[in-house]
Amino acid sequence: MSRKVLSVLLATAMTASILAGCGGAAAPAADTAAPAAEEAATEEAAPAEEEAPAEEAAPAAAAGTKVGVAMPTKDLQRWNQDGSNMQSQLEEAGYEVDLQYASNDVQTQVSQIENMINGGCNVLVIASIDGESLGTVLETAKAANIPVIAYDRLIMQTDAVSYYATFDNYMVGTKQGQYIIDTLDLDNAEGPFTMEITAGDPGDNNAKFFYNGAMDLLKPYIDEGKIEVKSGQVDFEKVATASWATETAQSRMENILSTNYADGTNLDICLCSNDSTALGVENALAANYTGEYPIITGQDCDVANVKNMIDGKQSMSIFKDTRTLAAQVVKMVGQILSGEEVEVNDTETYDNGKGVVPSYLCEPVFADINNYKELLIDSGYYTEDDLK
Numbered sequence: 001m002s003r004k005v006l007s008v009l010l011a012t013a014m015t016a017s018i019l020a021g022c023g024g025a026a027a028p029a030a031d032t033a034a035p036a037a038e039e040a041a042t043e044e045a046a047p048a049e050e051e052a053p054a055e056e057a058a059p060a061a062a063a064g065t066k067v068g069v070a071m072p073t074k075d076l077q078r079w080n081q082d083g084s085n086m087q088s089q090l091e092e093a094g095y096e097v098d099l100q101y102a103s104n105d106v107q108t109q110v111s112q113i114e115n116m117i118n119g120g121c122n123v124l125v126i127a128s129i130d131g132e133s134l135g136t137v138l139e140t141a142k143a144a145n146i147p148v149i150a151y152d153r154l155i156m157q158t159d160a161v162s163y164y165a166t167f168d169n170y171m172v173g174t175k176q177g178q179y180i181i182d183t184l185d186l187d188n189a190e191g192p193f194t195m196e197i198t199a200g201d202p203g204d205n206n207a208k209f210f211y212n213g214a215m216d217l218l219k220p221y222i223d224e225g226k227i228e229v230k231s232g233q234v235d236f237e238k239v240a241t242a243s244w245a246t247e248t249a250q251s252r253m254e255n256i257l258s259t260n261y262a263d264g265t266n267l268d269i270c271l272c273s274n275d276s277t278a279l280g281v282e283n284a285l286a287a288n289y290t291g292e293y294p295i296i297t298g299q300d301c302d303v304a305n306v307k308n309m310i311d312g313k314q315s316m317s318i319f320k321d322t323r324t325l326a327a328q329v330v331k332m333v334g335q336i337l338s339g340e341e342v343e344v345n346d347t348e349t350y351d352n353g354k355g356v357v358p359s360y361l362c363e364p365v366f367a368d369i370n371n372y373k374e375l376l377i378d379s380g381y382y383t384e385d386d387l388k
């Protein structure tokens, strides 16, 4: 084993032991991914062999190894956290980092990825804006033997993606659905309860997983009449929110409220796939609704939403600790570059249209008023002041 490879492994092990991992077992990587990873490792391993001083093993190993990190937007809090966690953890492991945000503009993201390829990045980590729009630029990455890790969102219709690291997106939805079932005691309560649904961006492969996870649990109650969706908008296409935009979710909910709830009918449940859409729904309710406040779900534990949770304006949010996902991806980068087996725990769920992409799924948890302090403050994710 070259010193470079050993050092990358050491760096990886250090990072993994410092930061909580996602748990789960290693599984063999897909065949398609291996050649690019191995070639990259071989190319990078050779020159550093003479240079790496043993006592500075970890940083020297990664020195000269550049990782491109493409994030969708700075507008949403979580991507800022993802980006800065990735950057600091990669730098700590000794890598050079090219971190870019694309203002939710697909063309900007494509150009940024082109620049990363031309700028000598050895691995690309990409949280796509539109999962379907990166096929062409990733052909170039593949031709240059640059492995690609899809970060949080799967990149579709390309065989250039080596791995996928995310939170279990279906489980995000089931946790939201189960929260509603438990809170209202749906199996025993008489009902009926009214519900409106706000889902995510159709261009984001995750959005349907969230929706399906929740709806697989809630649909039986809709079918038996215990939950009534007064707007009649139930199908994903009807309830989706382009770009996950707060304003879009808000104006749609304003319409729903004025058409269906202005006569004093109570709205009992707002199933919202994430916090940016939940915020839109909460804004609409604040201005247009006087009934009993509904249960509102969310995802990400954004500061504005946790504050609303503390104020009783949002019931729960799914907590996806971006430090954990970043740690997992840094580990995968190290494994790819060293030609080691890459740790994955799902080789079935995420087919991107060209085949199943070997994935690592971290486990999401729900946060509400009862456990947010322990999850968010005690863990150092936020300070108490952040939430004031």
Ligand code: BGC
Pocket: 076, 078, 152, 153, 200, 204, 206, 207, 244, 274, 275, 276, 299, 300, 320
């Ligand atoms: C992420 C969510 C996020 C949403 C909007 C999804 O792909 O998984 O955590 O709320 O995008 O940015």
